[in-house]
Amino acid sequence: MSVIPDDLVELGRVVSAYGVRGWVKIQPYAVDGDTLLTAKRWWLKTPVSPAHGGGAGVSASYIPFTVQQAKWHSGTVVALFKGFDDRNQSEPLKAHTVWVSRADFPAADEEEFYWVDLIDCLLYGEDEGGQSAFLGRVVQVLDNGAHAVLEVEQGNVDEAQHFTPVLSAKGKRQTILVPFVKECVHTVDLAAKRLDSNWPVGF
Structure with missing residues (x-):
């Protein structure tokens, strides 16, 4: 078997x-x-x-x-x-x-990533001062026809990298959509399950 x-x-x-x-x-x-x-x-x-x-x-x-x-x-x-x-x-x-x-899976080309590997990565953006700020966790990757889009569940993360979702007043999980393009997501560290971007917090 x-x-x-x-x-x-x-x-x-x-x-x-x-x-x-x-x-x-x-x-x-x-x-x-x-x-x-x-x-x-x-x-x-x-x-x-x-x-x-x-x-x-x-x-x-x-x-x-x-x-x-x-x-x-x-x-x-x-x-x-x-x-x-x-x-x-x-x-x-x-x-x-x-x-x-x-x-x-065949090895991905340089600067290319399998979407499945992006799931559960933690995404960081920038606050008003240009400092790194946590945005949320990638829960899905979508395709809008032009490029990939990250669906990111908003929440908080502790020092041990444990994620806690932030719920709405009705108790529902909240998500944002972030374009997965080099101009936005500039650093991908799959080993650390971390993505860094210039996406503004609260946008």
């Missing part, structure tokens, strides 16, 4: 079979879709109906597949798994989510 990696990242979802020779069609998420073209091992997670819920045993629903071929096709990724040669094999995989180990 294959050991399920503890660093799996969800990259897409199987939308249908493709053709009659066992290929599958995947709708990749905006996050790091190109990794699907290079990773040779995918893990497909079986869909769980609301009636059954998640709970214990969820890890057993990850099934490993060896990828023989994968390529872009009209905004989707089509792939052929080892041992597949018939549509009847690929059709049951519809609605499965596609996961890849973070260790299998």
Whole structure:
């Protein structure tokens, strides 16, 4: 039995079979879709109906597949798994989510970052005096078509780097959107999970 990696990242979802020779069609998420073209091992997670819920045993629903071929096709990724040669094999995989180990991601180019690595980073901006000031924690990376945008949950951080969210009067978490461009976020330290920017506090 294959050991399920503890660093799996969800990259897409199987939308249908493709053709009659066992290929599958995947709708990749905006996050790091190109990794699907290079990773040779995918893990497909079986869909769980609301009636059954998640709970214990969820890890057993990850099934490993060896990828023989994968390529872009009209905004989707089509792939052929080892041992597949018939549509009847690929059709049951519809609605499965596609996961890849973070260790299998190709090395990012200089000044480029995988969005998944930005999640949970602490973002610092500048106060009125130009001094570094904590803004919040990155909870999601969005794509507005021109560049990436960080969705940052506002809060406080202590000396041990423990984050505490700041809630609204109604008890809801509050977020801000910050462009992830060099002109704004000038320093990225993934090892320290820290981003430094010139984004003004309170903007």
